[in-house]
Amino acid sequence: MIAIKNLLGERGRLITSLIGVAFAVMLVLVMTGIFVGTTNQVTTYIDNSRGAVWVAQPGTTQMFRSVSWLPGDTEQQLEGVDGAGEVSPILGVPSSFVRDGNQTAFYLLGYDPQAHQGGPWSVSEGRADVGPGEVVLDRVLASKNGVTVGDTVELVDGEFTVVGLSDETAAVGNFYAFVTLDDAAELLRAGDRVSYYLVQPEPGTSASALVTRINEQVGSVDALTSEEFAENSKAIVVSMIGRPLYAMIAIGLLVGIALVALTVLATVAEQMQEFGVLKAVGVSSRQLYREVLLQAGLLAVVGYLIGAGIAYGAQFGIREGLGDVTVEVTPVMLAGMFGVTVLMAVLGSITPVRRVARLDAAVVFRR
Structure with missing residues (x-):
């Protein structure tokens, strides 16, 4: 209840923080979805060869950066x-x-x-x-x-x-x-x-x-299974678009961690006197740590639900509107992103938890 009260105490800051976390989640899911969708779609011709063996000129192991003549x-x-x-x-x-x-x-x-x-x-x-x-x-x-x-x-x-x-x-x-x-x-x-x-x-x-x-x-000649030929061709695509997409995914993660950390830190800073009172009346440090972590967890989970919902719906609009840009947001990605969001909450809580751990209850009463 303390965690919920602290978050709802400043609704403007809460809304801003949720938007930031949701944006970070959406950014990571869409960038990852573009990566997965593009690498899958680019080999769709090979994938639809009904399991045929591909026979090519010696040394040709993929379709897009080589020319084969037989x-x-x-x-x-x-x-x-x-x-x-x-x-x-x-x-x-x-x-x-x-x-x-x-x-x-x-x-x-x-x-x-x-x-x-x-x-x-x-x-x-x-x-x-x-x-x-x-x-x-x-x-x-x-x-x-x-x-x-x-x-x-x-x-x-x-x-x-x-x-x-x-x-x-x-x-x-x-x-x-x-x-x-x-x-x-x-x-x-x-x-x-x-x-x-x-x-x-x-x-x-x-x-x-x-x-x-x-x-x-x-x-x-060189013969390869369609699976081998597709994997080699995907590797070429990854070499071309992988680095910028990896960078965008990493930026999204860092933004999410920073937003959670700053929000929880600001909330804890405003509630230090209240935490001091609780500590003075016998509330254990472990209970206080739990309240800080719960605040971060609530912020991260609600932001995740908003961002994941937007990203999941956006994949259909992007696919229909652009055609050649395919976004695939899979259940595995959603589950993985939930785990990453929880990790963001934990990492973002490290500094606030340390501040609470160093809190001296006597200071509260001297103020």
Whole structure:
């Protein structure tokens, strides 16, 4: 009751403090959510390859900062590997989408429309299958450039008709455009070369076993499971955006600790005489410590509930409003942030507790 009374005694300061703690919690959750959402979304194409084995040029272990070239006759060699099912060629390279003088980086993907893998898996408008001279464009990329289904767009140095808008194919600085393998080969002057082969393991054959067989039996290629290829690609994204996001998360934590500490310290400073009286009438130091910690805990928990609620709701608005910025606030993150907020309360209480510990009750009565 003393802790609640002390906090409610200065409601203006309490509201300000709660806003500060809530902001710190929201900042940490949103920054962490952007990190998690971006790293998950950026590999969505790999994740939707249905567990296929990725076969690439030797030394190519990820998708975004390397270019892979493989000869066309590699397909026949892969089909001859024991346990290899459907083999699908993919031709993909980073490029720039130009519209009305504006350039947007995107990833051009050529695939075989007759195959069961390599193309768009979710379409928000139009159709998913493409023919000669047609493209399925990421919906966020299309929206940013004012493109709709039926429009003609320029890719590299060719013109294509937009027949569909794909969903779940956008992350920060990374969009996809899907064309036929033949159109991609012509645009990129690739001849019979491709970038990757997606090889589905036959029933009874694990992806890791197929990787081993391909690396042993097929020369001049590197095979990786889709999980390995995705993890390597995520590592590239983390290397690009990880440092600033880590800094923002750390700043949020420091702000939260500082706000809790300053608020509890100010409250305790105003109540030192009251604490002295309590100590003089026999209240133990342990009980006084508990009151200080309880004040900090109440402040942190209420601020957490406000900040976590805002962050959880904001993820849907950010995803809908921006499209290429994905925020994922998961239950694990919420639970972890609650633990961190409690830790902020404990750390923020260290100085106030020390002041109460050094309090001499006699001083109160001499004043």
